[in-house]
Amino acid sequence: MSEGMRVWALAGIPEVSPGDDVVALIGASLDAGSPEQRLQEGDVLVVTSKIVSKAEGRIVAAADREQAITDETVRVVATREHAGGVTRIVENRLGLVMAAAGVDSSNTAEGTVLLLPLDPDASARALRHGLQRRYGVRIGVILSDTAGRPWRLGQTDLAIGAAGVAVLEDLRGTLDSHGRALQVSQAAVADEIAAAAELVKGKADGRPVALVRGLGRHVTQDDGPGARSLVRTGPDDMFARGSAEAYADGWKDATAGDAP
Numbered sequence: 023m024s025e026g027m028r029v030w031a032l033a034g035i036p037e038v039s040p041g042d043d044v045v046a047l048i049g050a051s052l053d054a055g056s057p058e059q060r061l062q063e064g065d066v067l068v069v070t071s072k073i074v075s076k077a078e079g080r081i082v083a084a085a086d087r088e089q090a091i092t093d094e095t096v097r098v099v100a101t102r103e104h105a106g107g108v109t110r111i112v113e114n115r116l117g118l119v120m121a122a123a124g125v126d127s128s129n130t131a132e133g134t135v136l137l138l139p140l141d142p143d144a145s146a147r148a149l150r151h152g153l154q155r156r157y158g159v160r161i162g163v164i165l166s167d168t169a170g171r172p173w174r175l176g177q178t179d180l181a182i183g184a185a186g187v188a189v190l191e192d193l194r195g196t197l198d199s200h201g202r203a204l205q206v207s208q209a210a211v212a213d214e215i216a217a218a219a220e221l222v223k224g225k226a227d228g229r230p231v232a233l234v235r236g237l238g239r240h241v242t243q244d245d246g247p248g249a250r251s252l253v254r255t256g257p258d259d260m261f262a263r264g265s266a267e268a269y270a271d272g273w274k275d276a277t278a279g280d281a282p
Contacts, residue, residue, distance in 0.1 A: 027218075027234060027235060027236030027237055028234070029218055029219055029221070029233070029234050029235075030232065031227070031229035032048065032051040032052065032055070032231045032233060033229065034050070034051045035047050035228075035229070035230060035231055038073040038076040038077050040076065040078070040079035040081065041077065042077045044069070044074060045152035045153055047073075048069070048149075048153065048231055049157075052157075052233075060157070061153065061161060061233075063159045063160055063161075063238065064159075064160065064241045065162075065233055065234065065235050065241075066161065066163070066164060066187060066215055066233075066234040066235075066240070066241060067149070067161060067164070067231060067232070067234075068163075068166050068215060068216055068219035068220075068223075068231065068232045069146075069149060069163065069164070069165055069231050070165075070166055070223060070230035070231070071138060071142060071145075071165045071166060071167045071182055071183065072136060072167075073230045074145050074149075075126075075136045075137060075138060075139050078139055080136060080137040081131075081136055082135060082137060083134055084127075084133070084134060085133060087122075087127050087135050090137070091122050091125045094112075094123035094124070094125055095110070096114065097113040098111075098112050099111045099113060099261075099262065100267060101264065101267070102264075109121060109122075110122060110123075111264065113255060116138060116141075116182065116250070116253075117250065118138075118169075119255070120167075124137070124138040125137060138167065138182065139165065139182075139183065142249065142250075143183045143248030146183035146185035146249075147245050147248075149185070150185040160186070160241060161186060161241065162185065162186035162240065162241040162242070163183075163185045163186060164183065165181065165183030165184070166179040166180065167180065167182045179219065179220035180210075180212075180213040180216050180217065181215070181249040181252065183248065184212045184246065184248050186242055186244075186245055187212050187241060188242055188246060189211055189247065189248070189249055190210060190211060190212075190251070190252060191240070211240050212252065213252070215240075219234060
């Protein structure tokens with residue numbers, strides 16, 4: 023077990039534009055810091071996916087954000103009307119179930135929205151390989167985004183892309199402190215790291231990258247399966263439909279035989 027960890031946000035990363043080299047921007051920030059804050063073996067960098075989306079040109083003109091959400095949606099999970107419109111929880115093209123399909127209209131120019139990276143795991147791998155070449159140390163990289171939780175108020179950051187990190191720690195079959203075998207315990211390590219990093223990055227502080235030190239036991243030699251392996255959809259999804267949608271489906275099925 024780790025005896026502790028340190029987490030701090032990197033300073034000096036400028037506004038990112040399409041085509042920018044994110045490895046170079048992160049490297050410049052690291053190089054400008056104190057020697058003890060340079061990358062070390064086993065460090066994990068948590069990168070807000072928004073800057074990767076900007077660098078990859080995932081900015082689209084959208085007079086109507088709702089249309090952008092529709093375009094990114096592959097399955098509607100739940101909808102809820104409110105004073106400001108309709109919240110849509112959907113499965114997007116990446117298999118992620120999120121509000122608004124992950125389409126973001128904050129911190130982007132008026133009349134545009136940001137889509138999530140096309141392949142967040144591939145983006146994390148590219149960042150990892152570039153930074154490892156630059157510094158010669160083994161690190162992990164997590165791409166994070168913000169999401170709500172169905173049974174809890176507020177939002178937290180989670181991993182939508184990962185490379186070089188054991189994203190899930192499977193504790194099943196190990197013994198608890200009383201000698202009983204654990205049956206279902208699996209720690210979502212990548213999500214926990216992403217959430218911890220958000221505490222120092224913030225939403226409006228202009229610090230989209232955090233360095234996490236002290237979790238080297240979770241940093242792998244290879245890139246690993248990525249954050250996509252954490253997604254639970256299909257047969258394993260116990261909450262595939264919202265209450266209103268499930269009620270509508272049941273009503274439709276119940277009345278199907280009444281048609282003349």
